[in-house]
Structure formats: C-alpha cells, structure tokens
Amino acid sequence: MGVDESPCRPQSLDMENPSRRGLLIVLSSPSGAGKTTISRKLMEADPTITMSISATTRAPRPGEEDGKDYHFVTDEAFQHLVDEGELAEWAYVFDHRYGSPKEPIKEALKAGRDILFDIDWQGTQQLRSAFGNDLVSIFILPPSMKELERRLHDRKTDSEDVIAGRMRRAAGEIGHWGEYDYVLVNEQVEDCLSEVQAIVTAERMRRNRRPYLTDFTRQLVERPNN
Numbered sequence: 115m116g117v118d119e120s121p122c123r124p125q126s127l128d129m130e131n132p133s134r135r136g137l138l139i140v141l142s143s144p145s146g147a148g149k150t151t152i153s154r155k156l157m158e159a160d161p162t163i164t165m166s167i168s169a170t171t172r173a174p175r176p177g178e179e180d181g182k183d184y185h186f187v188t189d190e191a192f193q194h195l196v197d198e199g200e201l202a203e204w205a206y207v208f209d210h211r212y213g214s215p216k217e218p219i220k221e222a223l224k225a226g227r228d229i230l231f232d233i234d235w236q237g238t239q240q241l242r243s244a245f246g247n248d249l250v251s252i253f254i255l256p257p258s259m260k261e262l263e264r265r266l267h268d269r270k271t272d273s274e275d276v277i278a279g280r281m282r283r284a285a286g287e288i289g290h291w292g293e294y295d296y297v298l299v300n301e302q303v304e305d306c307l308s309e310v311q312a313i314v315t316a317e318r319m320r321r322n323r324r325p326y327l328t329d330f331t332r333q334l335v336e337r338p339n340n
C-alpha cells in the first residue's frame with residue numbers, strides 16, 4: 115500500500131493540493147560507484163520519481179542522449195545559465211562544469227513530486243543551503259577501490275586517462291561522506307537499491323512532509339465519534 119492510500123490519510127483532504135511536500139533525493143559517490151545504475155532502477159520501480167537532468171559542458175559518451183542523460187551545452191551556454199540564475203547549483207567536476215536547472219525543481223516541489231539528483235558533494239552542499247529540510251542526501255561507497263576501478267573499466271565509456279583522473283579524485287569525493295544523511299555500500303545492486311528505497315519510504319513519512327496530519331489529528335480529537 116502506498117503512502118497516499120494509507121487509512122491514516124484524512125477523508126477531507128483537498129485533492130487539488132499536493133498531499134505531501136516533494137522531496138529532493140540526492141545521490142553522490144566517487145565516479146563509478148553506481149549512482150546512475152541505482153537511479154535508473156529506483157525510477158523504474160517508482161515512476162513518480164523524476165530525475166533532475168543536469169546541464170554539462172562535457173561531451174556526450176556513446177549512447178548518451180541530449181535532454182535525457184544530460185543537457186549537453188557549450189561553455190558559453192553554460193555561462194549564460196549561470197548569469198541568468200537558472201541553475202540551483204553548479205560546480206566544476208573533472209574539469210567540466212555541471213549544474214542542476216532550477217525550474218524542474220520548483221515544479222516538482224510545487225506538485226509534491228520527488229526529484230532525484232546524481233550530483234557531487236559541491237552541488238549537494240549548495241542544494242542543502244537552498245532547500246534545507248526538503249532534501250535527503252545519500253552517499254554511495256564502492257566495496258573497495260579495486261572494485262571501483264574495475265567498474266570504471268567495465269563500463270567502457272572512458273579512456274585510460276579519464277579513468278586514472280577519476281580514481282585520483284575518488285578519495286577526495288569519499289572524504290565528504292560525513293556530510294550526508296545516509297551512507298551505503300553498493301556491493302550488490304539489488305541490495306543497495308532496496309536500502310535506497312527504504313530510505314525514500316521513511317523520509318516520505320516524516321511528519322514535516324505530511325502537512326495534512328495537522329488537520330487529521332485535530333479531527334481525531336475534536337470529533338472522537340467519527
């Protein structure tokens with residue numbers, strides 16, 4: 115049973131208004147630990163979650179689609195987004211610029227929809243400052259550095275140089291694990307996915323994300339015979 119079918123949901127809830135505040139779900143990890151894999155599976159299992167599609171100045175990898183995996187933009191176009199205040203956060207990652215467009219976040223929050231981010235620690239810090247309690251952050255660790263390198267090679271999307279650069283920066287990224295609400299080890303994908311799903315379920319149930327409970331508890335107390 116989903117949260118919205120719960121018997122604890124008040125009958126008088128105004129269906130025109132979202133029944134719950136939307137949630138910003140942030141996944142970070144060193145490159146190759148499995149954020150993209152987990153994100154895709156999470157959205158497959160729960161299509162109500164939408165992905166924040168980042169803008170980036172890096173070149174598309176084989177198979178990546180503009181507007182689906184990223185908005186691939188030039189340096190000039192990225193600068194324009196920054197100047198116009200259209201990004202909720204942005205950062206240099208591996209010598210390219212990456213940023214999260216503001217508008218889809220505003221739309222999701224307004225509609226009470228959850229939105230998922232695959233971003234680094236710098237972006238997470240910026241979103242936390244901007245969105246505070248509406249954000250839940252999850253850090254994903256690889257089981258070992260050897261396995262991380264194996265996954266980057268196995269993915270077959272990056273050159274040896276790029277992989278070496280990402281491995282050099284992995285320790286720095288991992289150094290930020292303590293800033294996250296939850297820290298998981300992605301050993302088996304399905305186990306890690308279940309853990310992420312458990313976090314999302316629990317976070318959706320938080321009192322501050324269910325404003326209708328105020329009315330419901332008042333009704334319980336004021337009309338005990340209903």
Ligand SMILES: Nc1ncnc2c1ncn2[C@@H]1O[C@H](COP(=O)(O)OP(=O)(O)OP(=O)(O)O)[C@@H](O)[C@H]1O
Pocket residue numbers: 143144145146147148149150151152265266268269300301302303
């Ligand atoms: N638990 C796992 N066991 C084995 N392989 C995995 C696991 N999780 C992900 N992988 C594989 O590891 C590779 C890297 O995964 P993925 O692209 O999801 O990482 P990422 O964290 O999103 O990387 P980046 O930050 O570079 O985007 C992929 O080939 C993926 O299929």
Ligand SMILES: Nc1nc2c(ncn2[C@@H]2O[C@H](COP(=O)(O)O)[C@@H](O)[C@H]2O)c(=O)[nH]1
Pocket residue numbers: 142143144145149168169172203204205207208212213214232233234235236237238
């Ligand atoms: N701060 C941000 N970081 C982002 C964003 N989009 C992606 N990323 C991070 O960049 C690296 C590299 O990604 P890749 O697709 O080139 O492998 C990875 O850690 C992502 O999490 C963003 O909008 N802002």
